[in-house]
Amino acid sequence: MSWRKEERRAERGYHHGNLKEALLQAALGLIAEKGAAGFTFADAARMAGVSAAAPYRHFRDRDELLSSIAQRGFEQFEARLTAAWDDGRPDTVTAFERVGRAYLAFAREEPAFYNAMFESGLPVDANPALQAASERAFNIIRAAAERLAALAPPGAPRPPAMMMALHIWSMAHGVASLFSRGDAARRKLPMSPDELLEAEVLIYLRGLGFPTDRRPPAKSAEPPPVPPEAPSGSGVPPGGPWGKPK
Amino acid sequence: MSWRKEERRAERGYHHGNLKEALLQAALGLIAEKGAAGFTFADAARMAGVSAAAPYRHFRDRDELLSSIAQRGFEQFEARLTAAWDDGRPDTVTAFERVGRAYLAFAREEPAFYNAMFESGLPVDANPALQAASERAFNIIRAAAERLAALAPPGAPRPPAMMMALHIWSMAHGVASLFSRGDAARRKLPMSPDELLEAEVLIYLRGLGFPTDRRPPAKSAEPPPVPPEAPSGSGVPPGGPWGKPK
DNA sequence: AGCTCATGTGAACGGCTTTTACATGAGCCC
DNA sequence: GGGCTCATGTAAAAGCCGTTCACATGAGCT
Structure with missing residues (x-):
């Protein structure tokens, strides 16, 4: 033996x-x-x-292996964001938050991919295929932001969707990088990274005038793919997006 | 010769x-x-x-040199954030935004420090001195958030300062990491990273109910260190924090 | 069966990190 | 000044890694 x-x-x-x-x-x-x-x-x-x-x-060399992994990572990332977005079902805001959670979940559950994609220091824009894959992933967030922007409350000026997408991306990326990975995750927080990001996005959306009160769990068996979705509330949940203050 | x-x-x-x-x-x-x-x-x-x-x-080894640089970086970072905060002068919101810009400026102007601090992959929490230095830098943002939270509009529940600090930090870090450094900076954006972050923070603050209209350039030769600072406007600047939409 | 070419091997080069034994000379005591 | 001592620097060597090159193997086609 x-x-x-x-x-x-x-x-x-x-x-x-x-x-x-x-x-x-x-x-x-x-x-x-x-x-x-x-x-x-x-x-x-x-x-x-x-x-x-x-x-x-x-x-060709070590870098190309790393690039391949990053590439594959962006593809899986895109797939997960797409699934989370689910074309805006059951409603745009809920789906949008689900995308945020999916971002954090990916960073947490696929540390190797996340590392190769965002922390390995490889020049993403030097590799066209890699850049394209990264672009495709971002486009999910962008598409979601477009849909959200289209729902902008009447009266107020409509926020640019691209700007919203970049804002949301930076929030998700910031929370993921700082609090949702490896050692950094050990920093003791008053709330989980998921809750932190969710509150952040909700406050942000409220700042844009979107109604962000919590909807009931959507018991309807099969909500229509893209319901008319009239603004449904005052936009100020009791206690705010961060729950009960002490 | x-x-x-x-x-x-x-x-x-x-x-x-x-x-x-x-x-x-x-x-x-x-x-x-x-x-x-x-x-x-x-x-x-x-x-x-x-x-x-x-x-x-x-x-002791290569890592200790890297740690020393990160340590020094956190100290300079703290100094710059402190200077930008300037104890909340001339008013809390203006000073707060200046801190955000200082964050980006540091990432842009001190790439080596920023790299060692946030991108070198060294375990910050394994080195107590390093962790303390990082903590001190974050405390500037935290202190600023405390002051801001104290100004929360009456009626609404007061947001936890710690949460606000973490949110702002994640925004600044996200923008810096994604758009304000090296290759990533080449991604073509509809606005500069500084503008992007400023709009993001303004929208966020507005979501918390803070008045965020632009104040006049503060021509007063020497404004009082901590003016009473009554809420000064409706909170909705004409055109929104992102300026003229197309 | 025999050929060919993609795929794997071993050896070798140069560079890096780290350790060890040794060299140097600055600072101090007399 | 003479001599000691110890911090600071050196050379050499071991071990690892990335990369290349000449050569070996055998899978698949003819």
Whole structure:
């Protein structure tokens, strides 16, 4: 039972068969564990059971592996935001907040992707594919903001949707970076990152004149995809978006 | 005129005299240039004209040098935020916004510090001195938020100052990280990061019920340090905080 | 069966981090 | 001034990593 060298070799022969994918998975694990900075190409190779030179058959260099992971991360990110947005159902504000929570959830649950995407220091705009993927993810937030802006209360000037999207993105990104990841998450807060972001977005939307009172849990079995959605309240929930003050 | 080896040696003799400081400065330059990830201990030593082993007389390892820079960064950050806050002069909202701009200005003008502080991936809470320095910087924002919360419009529930501080911090950090640094700054925006953040904060404050109309340029030669500051307007500037919509 | 080419190996180069034994000389005591 | 001592610097070496190159292997096609 003491094969150590030929172990992997015996299992898979000279050729790995699926090395590219194995390397991506190994790297994902290593990044989650030690950060993009601590991750080494050699380690990933070792973990996949191949020599240190093998990865070069699949990635030009270490950076390209990192880029591939970031790319994949942006794709999953986009998918999760899209699912959370759910085309604005059951109503725009609720869906919008769900997108915010999805942002934080992604940062929390996919630390390796998040790290590669936002904290690895790789030049996103130097890689067109990467930039495009990042753009597509942002466009979900942008689309949601468009829909929200279209509901702007009458009378007041309509806020630019792009600006709203950038504002929401910066809030989500700021909360995620500062409070929802790794060590930073240990900073003791008076509320969870999710609650913090939700209150922040609600106050912001109220500042734009949107009604932001809590709706009932939407018991209707199947609400229409995009209901007329008339402004439904005064916009000032009792106690404010942050709940009971002491 | 061809001394290359003894050049530095001749200038400063065997002992450098101020190596610790020289290394910090060299590292600062290198980080500004290539990021905390690209910075190497050996390069800093070379730049200071000493052998690769010399730095170990002044820093336990590469990480300790990085920590020292982050520490120094937090101190300068605190100083700049303190100056921007100016104890709430000429009025709380104006001073508050100035703090926001100072946050962005620091990120933009001190990329090396900002990088070491927020993007180098070093565990801030593993180093008590570093954590304390970071805490002190945040406390400026916290103190400003306290003052702002005290001005909360009567009638509405008073927002928790800590929550406000965390919200503002996340906005500033989000904007700085996404739009005000390096490559990311190249993303084409409909407005400058400063304007983006200012509008964001104004809308947020308005969502809390604060009056946020633009005050006249405060021509009074020497306004009183902490004027009574009665709520001064309806809170809805014509055109909104984002200026003229198209 | 034999050829070819994608895929993997081992060895080697240079660079980095860190440790160790040794060198230097600044500051101090007499 | 002479001599001690210790902080500060050096060279050398070990171990790791990224990357390249010549060579090995064998999967798939003809």
